[in-house]
Amino acid sequence: MGQCTSKTVEVDRKGRDSATPELEKVDGSELSSVDDAWSLSSDNSNRSITSNNIIYLDNNATTPIDPRVYDAMKPFLTREFGNPSAKGYRHGWDARRAVDAARRQVAELINCAPSEVVFTSGATESDAMALLGTFEALDKSRGAHLITSLMEHSAVLEAAKKLETTYDDVDVTYLSVRAEDEGVTTASSVEAALRDDTKMVSVMMVNNEIGVINEIEAIGKLCTERGILFHVDACQGLGKVPLDVKRFGIDMLSVSAHKIYGPKGCGAFFIAERDKQFFSPLLRGGGQEFGLRGGTHNVPGIVGFGEACRIAKHELENTDECFRLRKLRDTLYHTLKDGVKEIVVNGSLDPSRRVPSNLNVSFPGVEGEALLNKVNTKIALSSGSACTGATGSNHMS
Numbered sequence: 001m002g003q004c005t006s007k008t009v010e011v012d013r014k015g016r017d018s019a020t021p022e023l024e025k026v027d028g029s030e031l032s033s034v035d036d037a038w039s040l041s042s043d044n045s046n047r048s049i050t051s052n053n054i055i056y057l058d059n060n061a062t063t064p065i066d067p068r069v070y071d072a073m074k075p076f077l078t079r080e081f082g083n084p085s086a087k088g089y090r091h092g093w094d095a096r097r098a099v100d101a102a103r104r105q106v107a108e109l110i111n112c113a114p115s116e117v118v119f120t121s122g123a124t125e126s127d128a129m130a131l132l133g134t135f136e137a138l139d140k141s142r143g144a145h146l147i148t149s150l151m152e153h154s155a156v157l158e159a160a161k162k163l164e165t166t167y168d169d170v171d172v173t174y175l176s177v178r179a180e181d182e183g184v185t186t187a188s189s190v191e192a193a194l195r196d197d198t199k200m201v202s203v204m205m206v207n208n209e210i211g212v213i214n215e216i217e218a219i220g221k222l223c224t225e226r227g228i229l230f231h232v233d234a235c236q237g238l239g240k241v242p243l244d245v246k247r248f249g250i251d252m253l254s255v256s257a258h259k260i261y262g263p264k265g266c267g268a269f270f271i272a273e274r275d276k277q278f279f280s281p282l283l284r285g286g287g288q289e290f291g292l293r294g295g296t297h298n299v300p301g302i303v304g305f306g307e308a309c310r311i312a313k314h315e316l317e318n319t320d321e322c323f324r325l326r327k328l329r330d331t332l333y334h335t336l337k338d339g340v341k342e343i344v345v346n347g348s349l350d351p352s353r354r355v356p357s358n359l360n361v362s363f364p365g366v367e368g369e370a371l372l373n374k375v376n377t378k379i380a381l382s383s384g385s386a387c388t389g390a391t392g393s394n395h396m397s
Contacts, residue, residue, distance in 0.1 A: 053378075054377070054378060054379065054380055055378065055379045055380065056380045057379060057380060057381050058380050058381060058382050059357065060208055060209070060211075060236060060259070060358065060382075061382060062258045062259070062264065063258060063259060063260065063261045063262075064261065065261060065262065065263055065304070066261035066262075066307075066308060066311060068307060068311060069261060069262055069263070069304045069307045069308050069311070070304070072303050072304060072306075072307040073263065073300045073301075073303050073304040073307075076095070076098060076299045076300040076303050077300045080094055080095065080098070080299075081095075082094055082095035082299075083095060083296060083297070084096040084098075084099045084288075084297045084299065085286060085288060085296070085297070095297070095299050098299060098302070098303050099119070099297055099299060099302050099303075100114070101303075101306060102119075102302045102303050102305060102306025102307075102309075103117045103119070103302075103306070104306075105305075105306035105307070105309045105310045105313075106255075106268050106305065106306060106309045108309070108310075108313060109238070109239070109243070109309040109310075109312060109313045110234075110238070110243050110244070110245050110253065110255075110270060111243075111244040111245055111246055111247070112245050112246070112270055112272070113273065115273065115290065116270055116271060116272055116273055117268050117269075117270055118268065118269040118270075118271060118289045118290065118292050118293050119266065119267070119268055119269075119289060119293070119297065119298070119302050119305075120266075120267045120268060120269050120293060121265055121266065121267060121298070122256045122257075122258075122264075122265060122266065122267035123153075123155065123233060123235045123254040123255055123256040123267045124155040124267075125267065125269075125282075126233075126253075126254030126255070126256075126267050126268065126269035127153065127155040127156050127159055127202075127231075127233055127254045128155065128159050128282060129252075129254075129269050129279075129281075129282055129292075129293070130159075130202065130231040130252040130254060130269065130271075131146070131156065131159040131160060131162075131163060131200070131202060131231070132159055132162060132163065132282060133279050133280050133281060133282050134199075134200060134229060134231075134252070134278055134279055134280075135163050135167065135170060135199070135200075136280040137277075137278050137279055137280035138199055138278060140167055140169040140170060141169070142169075142197060143169050143170075143171065143197035144167070144169055144170045144171070144197060144199045145170075145171050145172075145173065145195050145197045145198040145199060146160060146163065146170065146171070146172045146173070146198075146199065146200050146201075146202065147172075147173045147175065147190060147193050147194070147198060147200070147201045147202070148160050148172065148173070148174060148175070148201070148202040148203065149174065149175040149176075149177065149185045149203055149204075150174050150175065150176050150177070151175075151177055151183065151185060151204070151207055152202065152203070152204055152233065153204060153208055153233055153235070155233070155254075156202055156204070156233055157174075160172045160174070160202070171197075173193045175189050175190070175193060177189075182212065182347055182348035182349075182350075182353070183207060183210050183212040183346065183347040183348060184212050184213070184214055184215065184347075184348055184353055185203050185204075185214040185215065185219075186214075186215050186218075187215045187218035187219045187221075187222055190203070190219050190222060191222055194222075194226065194228075198226075198228050199228065199229060200228065200229040200230070200231060201219060201222075201223050201228055201229070201230050201231070202230075202231040202232075202233070203216065203219055203230075203231075203232060204232065204233040204234070204235075204236070205232050205233065205234040205236065205237035205241075205243070206234070206235075206236035206237040206240070206241070206355050207236065207347070208235065208236045209346075209360060210346045210347035210358070210360040211236070211347060211354050211355045211357070211358025211359075211360060212347040212348050212353055212354050213237070213241065213352075213353050213354060213355060216232060216248050216250075217247065217248045217249070220248040220249025220250055221249055223249060223251075224249040229251045229252065229275060229278065230249060230250055230251050230252070231250075231251065231252040231253070231254070232248070232250050232252070232253050232254070233253075233254045234253050234254065234255050235254065235255055235256050235259050236259065236355065237355070238255045238259065238260055238309075238312070239259075239260040239308075239309070239312030239313075239315075239316065240322075240355045240356070240357055241355055242316065245270055245272070250270070250272075251271070251272050251274075251275045252269065252270060252271050252272070252275065253268075253269070253270035254267065254268075254269060254270075255267055255268050255270075257301065257304060257305035257308055260308045260309070260312050261308050261311070261312075262301075262304045262305045262307070262308030262309075263300070263301045263304040263305065265298060265301055266298055266301030266302055266304065266305045267305075268305065269292075269293070271292070276290075276292070279292065281293060281294065283295055322356045323356075325356040325357045326351070326356040329356060329357070329358070329359055332359060333345070333359055333361075336361065340363060342363060342364045342365075343361055343362075343363060344361060344362045344363075344364065345359070345360070345361050346360040346361065346362055347360060368383035369383055371383075
Protein backbone atom coordinates (compact mmCIF):
# COMPACT_ATOMS: atom_id res chain seq x y z
CA MET A 1 0.00 0.00 0.00
CA GLY A 2 1.51 3.32 -1.00
CA GLN A 3 1.60 6.07 1.58
CA CYS A 4 1.53 9.80 0.98
CA THR A 5 2.11 11.84 4.09
CA SER A 6 0.95 15.42 4.55
CA LYS A 7 2.20 16.97 7.75
CA THR A 8 0.39 20.26 7.93
CA VAL A 9 -3.25 19.34 8.49
CA GLU A 10 -5.22 16.35 9.70
CA VAL A 11 -8.77 15.14 10.14
CA ASP A 12 -10.75 14.84 13.35
CA ARG A 13 -13.72 12.63 14.23
CA LYS A 14 -16.31 15.28 13.43
CA GLY A 15 -15.07 15.84 9.89
CA ARG A 16 -15.17 12.12 9.11
CA ASP A 17 -18.93 11.86 9.21
CA SER A 18 -19.81 13.67 6.00
CA ALA A 19 -18.34 14.27 2.58
CA THR A 20 -18.61 18.02 3.05
CA PRO A 21 -17.39 19.35 6.38
CA GLU A 22 -19.70 21.58 8.32
CA LEU A 23 -17.32 24.45 8.98
CA GLU A 24 -18.17 26.29 12.17
CA LYS A 25 -18.50 30.01 12.56
CA VAL A 26 -15.81 32.15 14.14
CA ASP A 27 -16.68 35.74 14.97
CA GLY A 28 -19.84 35.31 12.91
CA SER A 29 -18.07 34.19 9.72
CA GLU A 30 -18.47 30.80 8.10
CA LEU A 31 -15.34 28.91 7.07
CA SER A 32 -15.99 27.64 3.57
CA SER A 33 -12.48 27.19 2.20
CA VAL A 34 -8.82 26.79 2.97
CA ASP A 35 -8.36 30.52 2.33
CA ASP A 36 -10.98 31.34 4.95
CA ALA A 37 -9.35 29.05 7.50
CA TRP A 38 -5.91 30.44 6.72
CA SER A 39 -7.13 34.00 7.22
CA LEU A 40 -8.04 33.16 10.82
CA SER A 41 -4.39 33.38 11.78
CA SER A 42 -3.75 36.69 13.50
CA ASP A 43 -0.27 36.73 12.01
CA ASN A 44 -0.53 34.58 8.90
CA SER A 45 2.01 36.71 7.03
CA ASN A 46 4.62 35.12 9.28
CA ARG A 47 3.54 31.59 8.44
CA SER A 48 3.70 31.43 4.65
CA ILE A 49 2.75 28.03 3.22
CA THR A 50 4.23 28.76 -0.19
CA SER A 51 7.76 29.02 -1.49
CA ASN A 52 8.62 29.48 -5.17
CA ASN A 53 4.96 28.76 -5.94
CA ILE A 54 5.19 25.37 -4.20
CA ILE A 55 2.70 24.71 -1.42
CA TYR A 56 4.64 23.46 1.61
CA LEU A 57 2.86 20.71 3.55
CA ASP A 58 5.73 19.05 5.40
CA ASN A 59 5.96 20.98 8.63
CA ASN A 60 6.73 17.82 10.61
CA ALA A 61 10.04 17.72 8.74
CA THR A 62 10.89 21.35 9.46
CA THR A 63 9.35 24.80 9.64
CA PRO A 64 10.44 28.22 8.37
CA ILE A 65 11.88 30.58 10.94
CA ASP A 66 9.23 32.94 12.28
CA PRO A 67 10.25 36.57 11.52
CA ARG A 68 9.95 37.38 15.23
CA VAL A 69 12.41 34.60 15.97
CA TYR A 70 14.78 35.89 13.30
CA ASP A 71 14.59 39.41 14.72
CA ALA A 72 15.49 38.09 18.17
CA MET A 73 18.46 36.18 16.75
CA LYS A 74 19.93 38.92 14.53
CA PRO A 75 21.92 40.86 17.15
CA PHE A 76 23.62 37.65 18.26
CA LEU A 77 24.68 36.87 14.71
CA THR A 78 26.51 40.20 14.43
CA ARG A 79 27.33 42.69 17.18
CA GLU A 80 26.40 40.55 20.23
CA PHE A 81 29.00 37.87 19.57
CA GLY A 82 30.20 37.14 23.11
CA ASN A 83 30.85 33.73 24.61
CA PRO A 84 28.61 33.09 27.65
CA SER A 85 31.49 31.31 29.36
CA ALA A 86 33.65 34.48 29.25
CA LYS A 87 33.01 35.95 32.68
CA GLY A 88 35.34 38.93 32.78
CA TYR A 89 33.68 41.46 30.46
CA ARG A 90 30.41 42.75 29.03
CA HIS A 91 30.32 40.63 25.83
CA GLY A 92 30.25 37.46 27.89
CA TRP A 93 27.81 38.85 30.44
CA ASP A 94 25.33 39.90 27.75
CA ALA A 95 25.55 36.52 26.05
CA ARG A 96 25.02 34.76 29.38
CA ARG A 97 21.93 36.87 30.11
CA ALA A 98 20.52 36.01 26.68
CA VAL A 99 21.07 32.27 27.21
CA ASP A 100 19.52 32.43 30.68
CA ALA A 101 16.47 34.29 29.34
CA ALA A 102 15.98 31.67 26.61
CA ARG A 103 16.34 28.89 29.17
CA ARG A 104 13.48 30.44 31.16
CA GLN A 105 11.33 30.64 28.03
CA VAL A 106 11.82 26.96 27.24
CA ALA A 107 11.18 26.04 30.89
CA GLU A 108 7.94 28.03 30.96
CA LEU A 109 6.59 26.16 27.93
CA ILE A 110 7.13 22.71 29.47
CA ASN A 111 6.64 23.72 33.16
CA CYS A 112 10.00 22.97 34.71
CA ALA A 113 12.79 24.82 36.51
CA PRO A 114 15.28 26.63 34.21
CA SER A 115 18.12 24.63 35.80
CA GLU A 116 16.50 21.48 34.37
CA VAL A 117 16.87 22.67 30.75
CA VAL A 118 20.09 21.69 28.97
CA PHE A 119 20.68 23.17 25.52
CA THR A 120 21.84 20.75 22.81
CA SER A 121 22.25 20.61 19.03
CA GLY A 122 18.80 19.09 18.63
CA ALA A 123 16.54 16.24 19.68
CA THR A 124 18.74 13.53 18.17
CA GLU A 125 21.50 14.50 20.57
CA SER A 126 18.98 14.84 23.40
CA ASP A 127 17.62 11.35 22.73
CA ALA A 128 21.16 9.94 22.80
CA MET A 129 21.82 11.75 26.07
CA ALA A 130 18.68 10.29 27.64
CA LEU A 131 19.40 6.69 26.70
CA LEU A 132 23.18 6.40 26.41
CA GLY A 133 23.99 8.88 29.17
CA THR A 134 21.57 7.28 31.59
CA PHE A 135 22.48 3.64 31.01
CA GLU A 136 26.18 4.47 31.24
CA ALA A 137 25.58 5.79 34.76
CA LEU A 138 23.10 3.18 35.98
CA ASP A 139 24.04 0.12 37.98
CA LYS A 140 23.64 -2.72 35.50
CA SER A 141 25.03 -5.54 37.64
CA ARG A 142 21.59 -7.11 38.08
CA GLY A 143 20.38 -6.35 34.59
CA ALA A 144 18.99 -3.21 33.05
CA HIS A 145 15.83 -3.31 30.97
CA LEU A 146 14.62 -0.59 28.57
CA ILE A 147 11.14 -0.44 27.08
CA THR A 148 10.55 1.52 23.89
CA SER A 149 8.35 1.22 20.81
CA LEU A 150 8.91 0.26 17.19
CA MET A 151 7.04 3.46 16.34
CA GLU A 152 9.77 5.65 17.86
CA HIS A 153 12.00 8.08 15.99
CA SER A 154 15.15 6.48 14.61
CA ALA A 155 17.25 8.54 17.07
CA VAL A 156 15.73 6.54 19.93
CA LEU A 157 15.80 3.20 18.11
CA GLU A 158 19.45 3.57 17.10
CA ALA A 159 20.43 4.57 20.64
CA ALA A 160 18.58 1.52 21.98
CA LYS A 161 20.43 -0.75 19.54
CA LYS A 162 23.71 0.82 20.64
CA LEU A 163 22.91 -0.04 24.25
CA GLU A 164 22.26 -3.67 23.31
CA THR A 165 25.59 -4.01 21.52
CA THR A 166 27.59 -2.09 24.14
CA TYR A 167 26.38 -3.70 27.37
CA ASP A 168 25.81 -7.41 27.90
CA ASP A 169 23.48 -6.69 30.82
CA VAL A 170 21.14 -4.34 28.92
CA ASP A 171 17.99 -5.79 27.37
CA VAL A 172 15.54 -3.83 25.23
CA THR A 173 11.86 -4.56 24.60
CA TYR A 174 10.49 -3.00 21.41
CA LEU A 175 6.72 -2.67 21.68
CA SER A 176 4.63 -3.20 18.57
CA VAL A 177 1.37 -1.32 18.19
CA ARG A 178 -1.81 -3.33 17.91
CA ALA A 179 -4.19 -2.59 15.04
CA GLU A 180 -6.98 -1.80 17.47
CA ASP A 181 -4.84 0.91 19.09
CA GLU A 182 -4.63 2.82 15.78
CA GLY A 183 -0.96 3.69 16.05
CA VAL A 184 -1.09 4.76 19.70
CA THR A 185 1.41 3.38 22.24
CA THR A 186 -0.78 2.63 25.25
CA ALA A 187 -0.10 2.45 28.97
CA SER A 188 -1.45 -1.10 29.04
CA SER A 189 1.12 -2.26 26.48
CA VAL A 190 3.91 -0.67 28.53
CA GLU A 191 2.59 -2.20 31.75
CA ALA A 192 2.52 -5.67 30.19
CA ALA A 193 6.20 -5.35 29.28
CA LEU A 194 7.44 -4.20 32.71
CA ARG A 195 9.96 -6.35 34.54
CA ASP A 196 11.68 -6.21 37.91
CA ASP A 197 14.83 -4.86 36.23
CA THR A 198 13.10 -2.24 34.04
CA LYS A 199 15.11 0.96 34.41
CA MET A 200 13.59 3.22 31.75
CA VAL A 201 10.63 3.64 29.41
CA SER A 202 11.15 5.79 26.31
CA VAL A 203 8.01 6.72 24.35
CA MET A 204 7.47 9.69 22.05
CA MET A 205 4.69 12.15 22.80
CA VAL A 206 3.39 12.51 19.23
CA ASN A 207 4.32 10.25 16.36
CA ASN A 208 6.38 12.12 13.78
CA GLU A 209 4.60 10.55 10.80
CA ILE A 210 1.01 9.72 11.64
CA GLY A 211 0.52 12.40 14.28
CA VAL A 212 -1.12 10.27 16.97
CA ILE A 213 -0.74 11.29 20.62
CA ASN A 214 0.55 8.49 22.82
CA GLU A 215 -0.77 7.87 26.35
CA ILE A 216 2.02 9.89 27.94
CA GLU A 217 0.28 10.93 31.13
CA ALA A 218 -0.88 7.39 31.92
CA ILE A 219 2.55 5.93 31.10
CA GLY A 220 4.19 8.58 33.26
CA LYS A 221 1.96 7.67 36.19
CA LEU A 222 2.86 4.01 35.72
CA CYS A 223 6.59 4.79 35.75
CA THR A 224 6.34 7.11 38.74
CA GLU A 225 4.53 4.48 40.80
CA ARG A 226 7.26 1.94 40.09
CA GLY A 227 10.28 4.24 40.31
CA ILE A 228 11.15 3.82 36.62
CA LEU A 229 12.73 6.62 34.60
CA PHE A 230 10.47 7.99 31.86
CA HIS A 231 11.93 9.62 28.74
CA VAL A 232 9.77 11.34 26.12
CA ASP A 233 10.77 12.59 22.68
CA ALA A 234 8.37 15.54 22.42
CA CYS A 235 9.53 17.13 19.17
CA GLN A 236 6.16 16.79 17.48
CA GLY A 237 4.13 17.73 20.55
CA LEU A 238 5.98 20.85 21.68
CA GLY A 239 3.92 23.93 20.92
CA LYS A 240 1.07 21.90 19.38
CA VAL A 241 -0.53 20.42 22.47
CA PRO A 242 -0.13 21.29 26.18
CA LEU A 243 3.05 19.79 27.63
CA ASP A 244 3.65 19.66 31.39
CA VAL A 245 6.58 17.52 32.50
CA LYS A 246 5.46 17.60 36.13
CA ARG A 247 1.87 16.58 35.45
CA PHE A 248 2.94 13.89 33.00
CA GLY A 249 5.58 12.41 35.33
CA ILE A 250 8.38 12.91 32.79
CA ASP A 251 11.98 12.52 33.96
CA MET A 252 13.72 13.36 30.67
CA LEU A 253 12.48 15.10 27.53
CA SER A 254 13.90 15.84 24.06
CA VAL A 255 12.84 18.78 21.85
CA SER A 256 14.07 20.69 18.78
CA ALA A 257 13.72 24.34 17.82
CA HIS A 258 13.18 23.88 14.10
CA LYS A 259 9.88 22.03 14.61
CA ILE A 260 8.27 25.17 16.10
CA TYR A 261 9.46 27.92 13.71
CA GLY A 262 12.86 28.20 15.37
CA PRO A 263 16.35 27.65 13.94
CA LYS A 264 17.89 24.34 12.96
CA GLY A 265 20.81 23.01 14.98
CA CYS A 266 19.41 23.84 18.40
CA GLY A 267 17.42 21.74 20.84
CA ALA A 268 17.00 21.03 24.51
CA PHE A 269 17.20 18.14 26.92
CA PHE A 270 15.04 18.36 30.03
CA ILE A 271 16.29 16.32 32.96
CA ALA A 272 14.57 16.54 36.32
CA GLU A 273 16.88 17.69 39.11
CA ARG A 274 16.27 14.48 41.04
CA ASP A 275 17.47 12.39 38.08
CA LYS A 276 20.80 14.06 37.38
CA GLN A 277 22.41 11.49 39.68
CA PHE A 278 21.53 8.83 37.09
CA PHE A 279 23.18 10.66 34.19
CA SER A 280 26.67 10.59 32.69
CA PRO A 281 27.47 13.37 30.15
CA LEU A 282 28.22 12.30 26.58
CA LEU A 283 30.08 15.52 25.74
CA ARG A 284 32.64 16.62 28.29
CA GLY A 285 34.75 19.73 28.13
CA GLY A 286 34.33 23.17 29.59
CA GLY A 287 31.61 22.33 32.07
CA GLN A 288 28.87 24.19 30.19
CA GLU A 289 25.19 23.45 30.81
CA PHE A 290 25.61 22.59 34.49
CA GLY A 291 28.38 20.16 33.57
CA LEU A 292 25.92 17.98 31.65
CA ARG A 293 26.82 18.99 28.08
CA GLY A 294 30.18 20.48 27.18
CA GLY A 295 30.77 22.82 24.24
CA THR A 296 30.49 26.52 23.42
CA HIS A 297 26.90 27.73 23.41
CA ASN A 298 25.12 28.33 20.12
CA VAL A 299 23.86 31.69 21.35
CA PRO A 300 21.88 32.79 18.25
CA GLY A 301 20.18 29.39 18.04
CA ILE A 302 19.42 29.32 21.75
CA VAL A 303 17.95 32.83 21.65
CA GLY A 304 15.83 31.84 18.64
CA PHE A 305 14.63 28.70 20.38
CA GLY A 306 13.61 30.69 23.43
CA GLU A 307 11.64 33.17 21.35
CA ALA A 308 9.95 30.34 19.44
CA CYS A 309 8.90 28.81 22.77
CA ARG A 310 7.57 32.15 23.97
CA ILE A 311 5.45 32.51 20.83
CA ALA A 312 4.24 28.91 21.03
CA LYS A 313 3.16 29.34 24.63
CA HIS A 314 1.28 32.52 23.79
CA GLU A 315 -0.50 30.90 20.85
CA LEU A 316 -1.47 27.81 22.81
CA GLU A 317 -2.98 29.92 25.59
CA ASN A 318 -4.40 32.93 23.77
CA THR A 319 -5.24 32.19 20.11
CA ASP A 320 -7.40 29.97 17.91
CA GLU A 321 -4.39 28.43 16.19
CA CYS A 322 -5.43 24.85 16.93
CA PHE A 323 -8.93 25.57 15.67
CA ARG A 324 -7.51 27.11 12.48
CA LEU A 325 -5.33 24.08 11.85
CA ARG A 326 -8.22 21.68 12.41
CA LYS A 327 -10.23 23.56 9.80
CA LEU A 328 -7.39 23.40 7.30
CA ARG A 329 -7.02 19.70 8.00
CA ASP A 330 -10.76 19.05 7.63
CA THR A 331 -10.91 20.93 4.35
CA LEU A 332 -7.96 19.06 2.87
CA TYR A 333 -9.24 15.67 3.97
CA HIS A 334 -12.72 16.20 2.56
CA THR A 335 -11.35 17.60 -0.68
CA LEU A 336 -9.24 14.47 -1.09
CA LYS A 337 -12.14 12.25 -0.09
CA ASP A 338 -14.44 13.88 -2.63
CA GLY A 339 -11.91 13.47 -5.44
CA VAL A 340 -10.43 10.03 -4.73
CA LYS A 341 -12.44 6.82 -4.62
CA GLU A 342 -10.27 5.08 -2.06
CA ILE A 343 -8.41 6.86 0.71
CA VAL A 344 -7.25 5.52 4.08
CA VAL A 345 -6.29 7.71 7.02
CA ASN A 346 -3.37 6.22 8.94
CA GLY A 347 -3.67 6.45 12.73
CA SER A 348 -6.51 7.34 15.02
CA LEU A 349 -9.13 9.83 13.83
CA ASP A 350 -10.11 10.69 17.40
CA PRO A 351 -9.23 14.40 17.82
CA SER A 352 -8.12 13.74 21.39
CA ARG A 353 -5.54 11.25 20.08
CA ARG A 354 -4.16 13.21 17.13
CA VAL A 355 -2.51 16.61 16.86
CA PRO A 356 -4.55 19.18 14.89
CA SER A 357 -1.71 19.72 12.39
CA ASN A 358 -1.34 16.28 10.81
CA LEU A 359 -2.90 14.28 8.00
CA ASN A 360 -1.33 10.99 6.97
CA VAL A 361 -3.16 9.06 4.26
CA SER A 362 -2.70 6.08 1.97
CA PHE A 363 -4.19 5.49 -1.44
CA PRO A 364 -4.61 1.71 -1.92
CA GLY A 365 -2.78 0.47 -5.00
CA VAL A 366 -0.74 3.66 -5.38
CA GLU A 367 2.98 3.69 -4.54
CA GLY A 368 3.81 6.69 -2.40
CA GLU A 369 7.06 7.77 -4.06
CA ALA A 370 5.53 7.55 -7.54
CA LEU A 371 2.67 9.78 -6.45
CA LEU A 372 5.03 12.33 -4.90
CA ASN A 373 7.07 12.48 -8.10
CA LYS A 374 3.91 13.55 -9.91
CA VAL A 375 3.13 16.45 -7.58
CA ASN A 376 6.46 17.64 -6.17
CA THR A 377 6.73 20.62 -8.52
CA LYS A 378 3.57 22.05 -6.97
CA ILE A 379 3.26 20.55 -3.48
CA ALA A 380 5.92 19.62 -0.90
CA LEU A 381 4.88 16.38 0.80
CA SER A 382 6.61 13.34 2.28
CA SER A 383 6.02 9.61 2.07
CA GLY A 384 7.84 9.15 5.37
CA SER A 385 9.97 10.88 7.96
CA ALA A 386 12.61 13.29 6.65
CA CYS A 387 14.90 11.86 9.33
CA THR A 388 15.13 8.55 7.45
CA GLY A 389 16.07 10.21 4.18
CA ALA A 390 19.82 9.69 4.64
CA THR A 391 19.42 5.92 4.93
CA GLY A 392 16.64 5.54 2.39
CA SER A 393 14.76 3.23 4.77
CA ASN A 394 11.69 3.84 6.88
CA HIS A 395 10.94 1.57 9.83
CA MET A 396 7.27 2.63 9.78
CA SER A 397 6.58 1.76 6.15
